[in-house]
Amino acid sequence: MLRGYSVPRSPEGRSSLVPAPPWHYVGDFLVLEYWADPGAVAAVLPPGLEPSPDPGRCAALFVDWQSCSDSGAELDDPIRSQYREFFVVVNALLDGEAVTTCPYIWVDRDFALARGWMQGFPKKLGSIQMTRHFPQAGKAAPALASGGRFAGTLAAGDRRLAFGAVTLERESDQGPTHNDPPLVNVRHFPRLEAGRHDEPAVHELVRARSRDRTISPIWEGKAELELYPAPNEELAALAPVRLGRGFRFTFGYTVDDLETVRDYTSVEAKAAVQP
């Protein structure tokens, strides 16, 4: 019998690219709050979401993650435990409730890519780099203090796609708000049968669930963000028209659940038989 949460499923279940949930995470975050062109934000909303009353509200996030399954075995073989990530969330309404959704996201490891797809994150591989904090601040390491500067970069397909930075000013009372509303994403897995390429096997709006959330003190300051075009990317359509604040902190949580909010496949099936 083949075992395992994900492919490749195998006799002992040790081969799965993504081990079974729960998945435990901790990461250093760089959050850059901003507003994009409202029309560009509206254009990336999945069916059922309406534009936010604060039009164009977005956040860009760089995260340096460490994660593991319950066994913790990945921590002893860190190439299976660590990854870096860049993503954008846009703000919207779902049935009148404020939500966020992630149109674009990149990570630098296969297990994180696949685990993201399972959660509705539309991940590609990229190269994400982030200024690190060390307890010995100095010329080679910014302090978590006023004037400390933390940057992040994203490249994919051998092209630079994003640069962000925050220059710290003070500990934050409130923390970031643009990425605060509940996250809804689209799980999508295509069909390859001829004639049915437009009928994905999985196509559903899902709502993220997590538990055991912990967070460090949050620093905030002046934000910078640039998004660059590429032939096979549409990220730059969400470039900032106005910048908010930037934030840096450490956050951890555990994921082993997901709520399906809407199944798009029945809608598609119906649409498919209509003129």
Next chain:
Amino acid sequence: MLRGYSVPRSPEGRSSLVPAPPWHYVGDFLVLEYWADPGAVAAVLPPGLEPSPDPGRCAALFVDWQSCSDSGAELDDPIRSQYREFFVVVNALLDGEAVTTCPYIWVDRDFALARGWMQGFPKKLGSIQMTRHFPQAGKAAPALASGGRFAGTLAAGDRRLAFGAVTLERESDQGPTHNDPPLVNVRHFPRLEAGRHDEPAVHELVRARSRDRTISPIWEGKAELELYPAPNEELAALAPVRLGRGFRFTFGYTVDDLETVRDYTSVEAKAAVQP
């Protein structure tokens, strides 16, 4: 409206990690025919497949691929076009018909990983290296001629997992046979909803379809193959107990279809309510 065959789906449809089929491929193949422990082969068969009457019959394949969609745009940006791959196929019977199935496979690009999942190939990322042929044979390049030696290596997770080689003897009359029967794979996409981790959203046996197949002359010779263990891999259970012949050739085809042979999800649903 969001467009695109795969995530990320976007307003213009340019962002998809995997562009819409058809997908055109050409690749240099190194095929190593062998027999593994019959019990180990039986243990990787998906439900509905029976052991081959030639017990333990397998092939290991290294492939250096170039691929593109109908636009061919990827050929002008080769990082989106090329990848290398290692996989094993095992032989089996499906309703009495000889078939092959792929239990383990690695590629070195994200688009190839995702495109594989859509076809039922249980891909992970790895580093695949293959001796190249050049028209100017010499000390730095083996000839497609008797004595020419072509090797391949696989690593994943920073561990060497496979080595294979063929030392050419002659043009082959028949070509490889261990990978000849129709290929059936398992498409699998998990569910994350709590309590339903064992009920994948997609779980089906599929049969590969392709067209416009072309093949170069085939060279054959003595085969070598070694598979090495790793904590999170079960590939080495399929290590050779007997070696057959090795083959080298170039092969191209087009894929835009797939046949679902059996939907496992209904079976699972039934099994789930039974003791």
Next chain:
Amino acid sequence: MLRGYSVPRSPEGRSSLVPAPPWHYVGDFLVLEYWADPGAVAAVLPPGLEPSPDPGRCAALFVDWQSCSDSGAELDDPIRSQYREFFVVVNALLDGEAVTTCPYIWVDRDFALARGWMQGFPKKLGSIQMTRHFPQAGKAAPALASGGRFAGTLAAGDRRLAFGAVTLERESDQGPTHNDPPLVNVRHFPRLEAGRHDEPAVHELVRARSRDRTISPIWEGKAELELYPAPNEELAALAPVRLGRGFRFTFGYTVDDLETVRDYTSVEAKAAVQP
């Protein structure tokens, strides 16, 4: 006793990053002939070289290499044998003789970087991608025939730095000429002793030597070339102001010698004591 041609030198001499010469090479070449701003070309000439009478004459080359030492062991472990490369050569005069020199070059493997430094190639690491030719031409592979299109890209530091392409028209009578004159480069290895950072330990003009050169038929056609800026690169100063022809072919040779043309260190020593 420590053995080996390069560091790390070790008891058995098996550890050297660069094995002892001779080094045997074969590679697929994409050569794009062009002219850059003559002032920009003059600015990259090492001491002793004068501008070419054909001002601004340059060539950009993408190469997909396979190489090995006399043992050929690297061909059985191709990660130690293969690399891709992008470089520019500019034309100049040395004591009245037409020569070329390489101001900028990138490769994708450590052994090739170090071997290049030993030959006076100022290599950095980059990601070089090139459209491949396969014997089975088709939608996924251009033919070596009129209309066949071969592209190359360079990225380094997560930024795209170059794009080049040739659209083939016919077999070439003459082949490329912009990279034809003898190649002279600068071997340079710094000193770290305080107060002497400006006195490199090795600083000499060298002239490449090679033997056992072989070349395939050469195809030529229309050339395209774009060079892009980056904060830590000056490649874009050599961007084309006029394009020549493009060429594609396979070339092999062996290297185990180098001629020192001029030792700059004595000049520097003298200059250092002068006002």
Next chain:
Amino acid sequence: MLRGYSVPRSPEGRSSLVPAPPWHYVGDFLVLEYWADPGAVAAVLPPGLEPSPDPGRCAALFVDWQSCSDSGAELDDPIRSQYREFFVVVNALLDGEAVTTCPYIWVDRDFALARGWMQGFPKKLGSIQMTRHFPQAGKAAPALASGGRFAGTLAAGDRRLAFGAVTLERESDQGPTHNDPPLVNVRHFPRLEAGRHDEPAVHELVRARSRDRTISPIWEGKAELELYPAPNEELAALAPVRLGRGFRFTFGYTVDDLETVRDYTSVEAKAAVQP
């Protein structure tokens, strides 16, 4: 005029792979003290060094570095600032003084490789992974506390070469001692002129100098270390025969000097003319 501390030297001096010193560093260290076979340690000593009175004394170090030049520009583009490193130091005597020397070392970035060569570190590229510490300890991140476990792995050439780990017990009074003596290394840059491959252009014993050293509190505990063989490596000859203690801490310093202790080239020149 060409400017820059290292190749490629360029009109504006912005292209150099290694910017001019001083170089500022900070890094998280995992130090594993051990003893190797004394004969194997003696075999890697450069000329002029004698075995330590504590035969076979070694340390293996994993380091997660961030570094920059005086401008600090690299911190805003972290791909030019960060790298990971694995190396071994062995203990020896130089003119009766306890010293250490580094026979083997791997890093994951080109600038670090080249900067290492300039300091006498015989660097190759590798993949180095290390368990990270985060301020939010939990299932995904070990605490800097008794029971916290930090691991490191090294791979190069697609082969796993080392595993190390420390399970913390307490803050350390003394800190590590096996890597404490002054570090002497060999700067070596080969010659390629035919007939003189055995006469390196640079071959000298150098003594590291640094300043502005800072260090965090040090944790210590039980050490684990395994070194694995590879065809083109001799690291495994230095595998542990006895383990000491393990340590974890953060350390920063600045480098802009180096002392030449012995010039081997004059010795070689003499030896070359003798029978």
